[in-house]
Amino acid sequence: QSALTQPPSASGSPGQSVTISCTGTSSDIGRHNYVSWYVQYPDKAPKLLIYDVSRRPSGVPDRFSGSKSGSTASLTVSGLQAEDEADYYCSAYVGSRALIGTGTKVTVL
Amino acid sequence: EVQLLESGGGLVQPGGSLRLSCAASGFTFKNYAMNWVRQAPGKGLEWVSGISASDYITFYSDSVKGRFTISRDNSEKTLYLQMDSLRADDAAIYYCSKDLFLGDFHYYYMDVWGKGTTVTVAS
Numbered sequence: 001q002s003a004l005t006q007p008p009s010a011s012g013s014p015g016q017s018v019t020i021s022c023t024g025t026s027s028d029i030g031r032h033n034y035v036s037w038y039v040q041y042p043d044k045a046p047k048l049l050i051y052d053v054s055r056r057p058s059g060v061p062d063r064f065s066g067s068k069s070g071s072t073a074s075l076t077v078s079g080l081q082a083e084d085e086a087d088y089y090c091s092a093y094v095g096s097r098a099l100i101g102t103g104t105k106v107t108v109l
Numbered sequence: 110e111v112q113l114l115e116s117g118g119g120l121v122q123p124g125g126s127l128r129l130s131c132a133a134s135g136f137t138f139k140n141y142a143m144n145w146v147r148q149a150p151g152k153g154l155e156w157v158s159g160i161s162a163s164d165y166i167t168f169y170s171d172s173v174k175g176r177f178t179i180s181r182d183n184s185e186k187t188l189y190l191q192m193d194s195l196r197a198d199d200a201a202i203y204y205c206s207k208d209l210f211l212g213d214f215h216y217y218y219m220d221v222w223g224k225g226t227t228v229t230v231a232s
Binding site: 052092099103 | 144146154155156159170204209215216218219220222223224225
């Protein structure tokens with residue numbers, strides 16, 4: 001598998017929630033909980049949002065939450081704000097390597 | 110301030126070589142696994158390579174294995190990526206990143222990133 005599968009786009013109005021899926025297999029997401037999420041703003045480096053499926057690094061608002069069911073991980077952004085408009089990527093540990101998702105562009109309507 | 114600063118990018122012909130560097134500051138470099146991640150123009154992120162903190166075990170994506178070599182100099186707090194036999198599809202912004210947790214196990218939770226260095230492969 002060359003990449004985890006994410007929907008190309010997702011959108012929501014300010015204040016709403018948006019959930020992004022990240023589909024893998026029993027060899028990656030379905031095998032363990034080493035799943036992380038990143039946000040990338042235009043022309044910026046990525047930033048870690050979530051690790052261990054659902055843990056937030058210091059400084060990340062609790063509007064961002066992660067979960068996993070089987071081989072699919074999900075990122076939910078609650079209380080959507082204009083500043084959340086960005087690209088979001090999931091990532092998983094796979095056999096001593098990292099596999100990154102195809103990316104989802106979130107648009108705030 | 111924790112910081113990573115990449116350098117060494119530029120224009121190279123197909124089949125050529127380039128060596129990227131990543132200078133680390135603000136944290137104990139020798140304690141953390143490090144990575145290279147790239148992003149082709151208008152495309153998504155792709156993990157390229159990783160190296161453990163102190164036993165220097167290396168890992169590569171299938172797309173670069175056998176052509177790229179990751180290394181580190183813990184005394185100089187610098188990460189390297191030697192890129193040989195470059196192809197057009199290697200053109201990208203190359204980011205170096207640090208793992209969140211210290212130790213040799215590579216979780217690939219990348220909590221600090223540099224601003225990237227651009228590699229262009231063209232004749």
